[in-house]
Every structure is written in C-alpha cells, then in structure tokens.
Amino acid sequence: MSSPDFIRLDSTDSSPIYVQIERGIRAAVATGRLPKGAQLPTVRELAVALRVNANTVAKVYSELERNGVVETRRGVGTFVAEVVPSLPQERVSREALRDFAARVLEDAAARGFSREDFVAELETQLKEEKRA
Amino acid sequence: MSSPDFIRLDSTDSSPIYVQIERGIRAAVATGRLPKGAQLPTVRELAVALRVNANTVAKVYSELERNGVVETRRGVGTFVAEVVPSLPQERVSREALRDFAARVLEDAAARGFSREDFVAELETQLKEEKRA
Amino acid sequence: MSSPDFIRLDSTDSSPIYVQIERGIRAAVATGRLPKGAQLPTVRELAVALRVNANTVAKVYSELERNGVVETRRGVGTFVAEVVPSLPQERVSREALRDFAARVLEDAAARGFSREDFVAELETQLKEEKRA
Amino acid sequence: MSSPDFIRLDSTDSSPIYVQIERGIRAAVATGRLPKGAQLPTVRELAVALRVNANTVAKVYSELERNGVVETRRGVGTFVAEVVPSLPQERVSREALRDFAARVLEDAAARGFSREDFVAELETQLKEEKRA
DNA sequence: GTGGTCTAGACCACG
C-alpha cells in the first residue's frame, strides 16, 4: 500500500495537485481498483510517494471523508467506505453526462486531436483494461 | 458574428473563464465552425455577450494571436488565421492522445459516470453532429 | 534574486513594458545568467523593483510559463525551467536570422547610426562580456 | 517609382505598420538608396503597393516632412530633402549607440539566436551590399 | 470603433 499506483500526477495537467489526487482516488474507488474496505496509504506515505506537501494529501483525505468516500478510524488508518455513497443525484444525471461529454469533445478538438481518433482511443483503453 | 454561439460558459466548469473561452474558439477553428479568415466578434462585443470583462476577452485573443490561431489587424478586428498553425508536435503526438484519453476516463469515473456510458455518449454526440 | 539586474526598463524603447521584461528574462535564460532551476524574483518583488504594476509582471511570467521557459510551482515561486524548450523551429531558422539581421540593420540606419559603427559596437560589447 | 522595393512590411514585426514604413524610408535615405532629390511614390501608389490604408502612408509622409527628411511640392509630389537634416544630437550620440546595441544583442539572445552568429550575419549582409 | 497597455485593487487557490 505504499506504492500509490492508482495516482499519476501530471505536470501538463493544469488542475491543482489536490484535485488530481482526489480524482485518482475517486476513480480507483469507482472502478473497484480500490475495493470497499481497502486501506489507503497514510497521509505521510502518500505525500512522500508523490513528493507533495503532506498538507495537500491531508486536505484530500478530509474532503473525501466529508463526502463519505473514505472512513478514518483513529489510530488505525484510512479505509475505503463500506457503503459507497451515491453521489448527489444531479451529478450523475443524464444531463450532466451530456454536458461533460460535450465539454470533453470540445477540449479534445481544441487540443488538436481528431475527435474520432480520440473516441477510438478511449474505446481501446477501455477494452485493454477489461482484458487485463 | 455578434452571436457567440460557439462559446458556452459553464459555471460548473472549474477552469477559469478565459480558458473556457479559448477552448471554445480553438475548437470552433479546429472543427471548421469558424472558417479561415472569418472575423471573430470584437473584444467588446464578446465581452458583453458573455457578460465578462473586456480584458478577459482581450487576454484570450492575444494568447490566440501569439499561437497563430488568429490574426489581428490593427484597428480593424480579429480574424481566424489563414494558415492555422500545426500545433507543437508534442501536443498532437500519439502519446499525448493516450495520456489525454487516460485522464479523461479517470475524470469520468471520478465524477461517478460509468465509463462505458460516457464513451457511448461521446459517440452519440459525434454521430448527431455529422448528421446535422 | 531580489535585485533584478537582468532587466533594464528603457523609456526610450517604444516596445511595451511587458515585452521589455520578457525579452530581458529570455535573454538572461538563453545566455545562462539565469541558470536552469534558478528562482526568479517573485511577482511582487519584481513589480516593486521595476516600479511596475504586479499584473504586468504576472502577465510576463504566465507567458513565459506557457512557452516552457519557466515553471511555476504553486504557492512556491517561479523557476527557470529545467529543460529549456527549443524554440519553435521556425524562429531559429537560418532564414529567420537573416530577416532579423536585415531588420536590425535597417533600424540602425533609420536611427541615424552608421551601420559599420553599429556592427563594430556590437562586436566590442560581445568581447567585453567574454572578458568579464 | 511605383515599386517600393525599399520597404518590406514584416508581419512578424510587432511594430506598427507606420513605424515600419517610416523606418524603411529613413533607412533608404540614410544609406543613399533614395538619393537626395529623388521622388517618392505618391501616397496612393505606396498605399496600394503595400496594401495599406492611405491614411497610414499619409501619416508617415507628414511626419517625415515635419522632420525635414522629405519635402512636399504641392501638385508635384514628395521628394527626398536636398539638405538631409542632422538628427537631433542626442539620438546619434555615442551613448545612444551603446544602448541601442545592447538592446539589440539582448533581443537576439531572447529570440534564441547565438549572438555570435547574429553579429556574423550582420557583417555578411553589410559586405554583400557593398559588393552589389 | 478597433485592439493594446497599464494601473489599482479585490479575491481566491495553493502549499
């Protein structure tokens, strides 16, 4: 658990570090790579592994706890919540998906990618992961 | 030209306003919705239409000019560049596409979307646009 | 780092302040006076030292970051990039050098300088710097 | 005289068009390519040739006339002044030359050119012109 | 009327 293989900090990503970390953890939980009840690395471990300020990691953990994604047992550690909280309905609504998808397509085009190539690449990655 | 239908400011998007505007314009140019040589709305027009400070729009235009996406003719206006510059090689490389796609998938999962649903939605949107 | 000895604002120079600052920093980086990894003065420091608005300096820093000349570490400061990007090929091409040189010669003549005197002065300055 | 071969508008030059034109004419006069008494193209001719607004050319001519570089004979045309005015002493002073040279070297470095290559190129161009 | 520059000042995100 000391190797945070579920998080890749990307210096070309303009989003703040804490957002990248939170996104990585949320995604790992959502996809089951971090199963319910699994223990997360300690704040210090993760901070050292990612070469990041410990405060930054602590901020992420506390936010995740507020949202019920993880649970902290004092003196023991931090664990993926047993009951994964249903996200606020609004966020996963059909409309939210459409908006998010539209924005992503726009972003891909703005970066100079062919949108068709981009979607094809997404499918490839999804398939590869299933096989693995 | 006075109706900036190619830009939607999204308050749920955490990226700064000027990034959203820039992304919208770049995408419109890349997909041909803003053809080469077309005049962009004036700084002030777009500022009013988006309810944004004129400096914010001006910042976007000047960045786009720096990158050769648009050309400004002094005292005349801003136009889509006749020769749209090939983006720096690095950005459109195969590797860049993979990284971007991976990040997007992660983001989708972190937001609580099923990645399969998400990719399906992307395809739907692409097809709809072609038909239109 | 608090004394911006690598920048001289020249009121007889018609180019905008932010261009002069950017040129100074780029030159300092290119010639090694600002070595890789070195910290630049903070935005506010440089603004005070040059008696310029902080936004003006911030604009320069952000342009330099966009071009990969510097890296900003959030909440920490701004540093010369470890890998200084090779300028877009076009700019350093032989042709670009010819054009730039031609323009400079023209400018010197237009200002009333003998072009021979001017080139001689350039050589003198280059030699002096090497000796120092 | 309808082909303004002594002026090259450079879209990569950030200085305003009227400055570029004025610089070109001043340089042509200073180097003798436009000898004393020679007739300049008419405002309209030059405007058409350079694809520039006639007002822009007119502005240049009137400024050059104010400075005594050219003379306008009503109904006849515009001519290089017989007595080339000595520029204000300050501009051609030794100190001004040093400052200008320093700025040029800085600019060359900032553009990614080796300053040695740059100075060598200047010499080459000077020699070539003499031979021609 | 067009875009460009600069200032002043506020507020925020980050570490």
Add this chain to the structure above:
DNA sequence: GTGGTCTAGACCACA
C-alpha cells in the same frame, strides 16, 4: 506568502 483570476476604468495607437 506564492501565483492566478477577474473587474473596472483609463489612455493610447491604429485605421
């Protein structure tokens, strides 16, 4: 304390 974003408003250069 760092840089980033945005606003408001002024003034200028350009055509």
